[in-house]
Amino acid sequence: MSRTTNDTITWGMMLRKLPSIAKAIPRVVKGMKAANVKDPTQPCGLGWSFEQATLRNPAGPALLQGAVVLTYSQVNQWANRIAHHLIAQGIGKGDVVAVFIENRPELLVNILAVAKVGAISALLNTSQTRDTLAHSLNLVAPAAIIVGEELVPAFAAVRERVSIDSARTWFVADQDTYRQPGVAPDGFINLMTAIADNPSDNPASSQQVFLDDPCFYIYTSGTTGLPKAGVFKHGRWMRSSASFGLIALDMRPEDIVYCTLPLYHATGLCVCWGSAISGASGFAIRRKFSASQFWSDVRNYRATTLGYVGELCRYLVDQPPSAEDNQHGVTKMIGNGLRPGAWHEFKTRFGVNHICELYAASDGNIGFTNILNFDNTVGFSLMSWELAAYDHDSGAPTRDANGFMRKVAKGEQGLLLAKIDDKAPLDGYTDPQKTEKVVLHDVFEKGDRYFNTGDLLRNIGFGHAQFVDRLGDTYRWKGENVSTTEVENILLQHPNISEAVAYGVEVRNTNGRAGMAAITPAESLATLDFSELLAFAREQMPAYAVPLFLRVKVKMETTGTFKYQKTRLKDEAFDPGKTGDDPIYAWLPGTDTYVQVDEQLLADIHGGKYRY
Incomplete structure (x- = not known):
């Protein structure tokens, strides 16, 4: 991201934001309270949050795709039937259930069901095949797997290399299985047929999920070349969904988020869906992003909010201009990777008022959010962070003669280091050795610990940062x-x-x-x-x-x-x-x-x- 003359945030720019800051204070206080779950015995997390949203907006749309519209009550009861079946089949708290389904309501309902059980969803990247897929599965030793019909060939190719009981190898047909369960091939159990007679009330297990319990394993590229499984806990779900949904976006039941991002990644799943759930809002999804269909989908779903990555925005800017470019109800968008070259053009051409750019690593302990709606910034973070000088060849942070790292000056780019403490714990990876590799000790003073993000950022003033680039492998x-x-x-x-x-x-x-x-x-x-x-x-x-x-x-x-x-x-x-x-x-x-x-x-x- 190149530096431009208007990147630095000035006193004048901050003063102009004072009215909006004052208006946001009650919401920020409410969001911080929801995000900051400290009591280790307080029920929380994805399943609990969804049940709260269902109480708040039972008949409102929860999941939308094409002609399928499911209310909060329908999705909650569907997930409950699946959860009761998983429990009956011996799946319990802490067990790993691999989920291998493309973007569709069935993916989210199954993830929700697994969370209600207190089990952990291993969110397999749907692009993976062969050695990479086998590695990702064996890395987390799943007790069960739920496979979408569209990915049966990919799973079948590695099935002999993974030890999962065939009685817990569940199949989900590639259709609207809420109404038509379909037929499973040999060697698979049809999950939607199996759950038909199960109770639809909330399982007791969803009240036994706490902040330190893992919710997902989200795969991230590792320096070894094969994916690592990052741990995403329910306490972090609370922080993420409240921070983005309540504080940053002020989501409400009348809002609808349109998301075409892959839901095995944290941006689509935790930021976009989490924001929708925090507001008891609708969540409209598409199997794969389509630039030509994007705005017609937005209009059809009556979306108010977009989930994005920078590449998606560039594709939309590259589409031929249309008189309908700003004929929609979208007022806000959340995502990451939007560069200055496209930022202003996107905002003006498509008439989106608030670009809530964020920075977060699914395997890290820090997040930045552009709450105040400045341009060309990932916003600020409530966590403790520093930008350190680094070696341009190795990408490693450099230390001075006393053995400590040097903080770069305002306006300079540096390696983002996030302090690890009680306020910002590091959940890390399933492999403790992998976790230890990203932890730096005695960074600015004896005894401190920081997470090395491997990313370059620039401090542009008033606690705001700008993403520059990735380092390393x-x-x-x-x-x-x-x-x-x-x-x-x-x-x-x-x-x-x-x-x-x-x-x-x-x-x-x-x-x-x-x-x-x-x-x-x-x-x-x-x-x-x-x-x-x-x-x-x-x-x-x-x-x-x-x-x-x-x-x-x-x-x-x-x-x-x-x-x-x-x-x-x-x-x-x-x-x-x-x-x-x-x-x-x-x-x-x-x-x-x-x-x-x-x-x-x-x-x-x-x-x-x-x-x-």
């Missing part, structure tokens, strides 16, 4: 975190590649970083079939992880400690004028091979001829 593209190590490991499985280094590069007028890989052929450049190589990559990894650019190197340079020089590779990117004798290849949209990049093609890419 992941980059963000198409709203997904891509593990460079995972991409490298897959490319190295190709018989004609002997070395591979993956990294993210900037493409003008896009959000995040596009995937690029420097590869060394096992024999020679002539042995590489670029159509076959692309087909291999597309088969082995999710679409968002497939490198858009390749750099072919005869020999890979390394540092004295045998680390690849990624900083230099990133800087030279896909410009053949900077890469010497190394040819550069690009996968252009709509094609099925890599083609060599020359000066003309580079100019066309920079000029926006190809839409990534």
